[in-house]
Amino acid sequence: MSPATSTFADRLLGRVRLDGLLSLAAPILAIVFAGLITSVVLLLTDAPPLETLGIMADYGVQPRSIVLTLNSATTFYLSALAVAIGFRMNLFNIGVDGQYRLAALVAAAVGGAIVLPAPLHIALIVVVAMLVGAGWAAVAGLLKVRRGVSEVISTIMLNAIATALGAWLLNKERLAVEVSGSNNIGTRPLGPSAQVPGLAIVPGTEAKVFGLVVLAVVMGVMYHVLLNRTRFGFDLRATGRSESAAVASGVNVKRMVLIAMTLSGAMAGLVGMPQLLGASYSYSLDFPTGLGFTGIAIALLGRNNPVGIAFGALLWAFLDTSSSILQLHDISPEIVMIMQGTIVLSVIVAYELVHRYQVSAGQRRVSRELESGAPAQAEGASA
Known part of the structure; x- marks a missing residue:
């Protein structure tokens, strides 16, 4: 040299x-x-800043709090990955919230209606959730490539439609049954073959981390490989940076928009799976909501990088978990x-x-x- x-x-x-x-x-x-x-x-x-942060930190590092943080971070991470797929192509998928809730509802109904061996039962529920999420997001993709409708507007409206459709489906005359011991209603409970056991990886507590935390890790690796080690990922990122340059290099932009939205929706379908298969075992009226909007914030914080998103999800989950102790201290x-x-x-x-x-x-x-x-x-x- x-x-x-x-x-x-x-x-x-x-x-x-x-x-x-x-x-x-x-x-x-x-x-x-x-x-x-x-x-x-x-x-x-009139609240002392250092003392408040100290209270949150002390509570956040307790064994049970660590488990809660990891469980929340798992769902936050999947939600942020779903948003990040669109972001890498300059697509703003605000509809993750509606996509994952509708996917979880349909997947829970299908899973509660049949009985299969454990691996197949779990796989079926996950695949159904991904297909429902992908199909719902593909509607916004089709509207954009066929009619030029902004995905921001269409996904916001699809969120509202998903909420209404979910309320219509979650009815005693259709998919819902009464939850014993409460006034709540939900889908038929999932059997043992559809339940993913938790992981006792945090010493000092009997609480368990969602078993599907492994799925979140796998999805993060697949996201990195797809976006950074494949021709499709290159085309997607190139289209996001400059559509005119992508067209000049032979990329079908409309096709990429539709695929990106569909992949984002498929990832969104996984957001509710850790909670459904690892804790609630049914989709009911108190199923977690708002995870899609949290994913937007975390994707921005992590700059659409899988490692950065992981740190953002952990930070967000830590703050959420530690905030529950503040009210006991009049904060x-x-x-x-x-x-x-x-x-x-x-x-x-x-x-x-x-x-x-x-x-x-x-x-x-x-x-x-x-x-x-x-x-x-x-x-x-x-x-």
């Missing part, structure tokens, strides 16, 4: 490291800023919602500032290289 080529390689490696540090610094600074804003709010409400638990909202807004601003700095720094670097001429020769030598 010539000295010029070696110098160019060292400078390129240094720029890559700097970009990585800037990308890492953005969410950290955003979280610190959110902590400062939360501290101001706590001071205005409003809504302070956590303020902190979460501030984190999201701060991260968006921080990423934008980092992006602008990188663009500006790149322009200055190119200007210096054109003036000196030496790096340009090094680039030619390396080519």
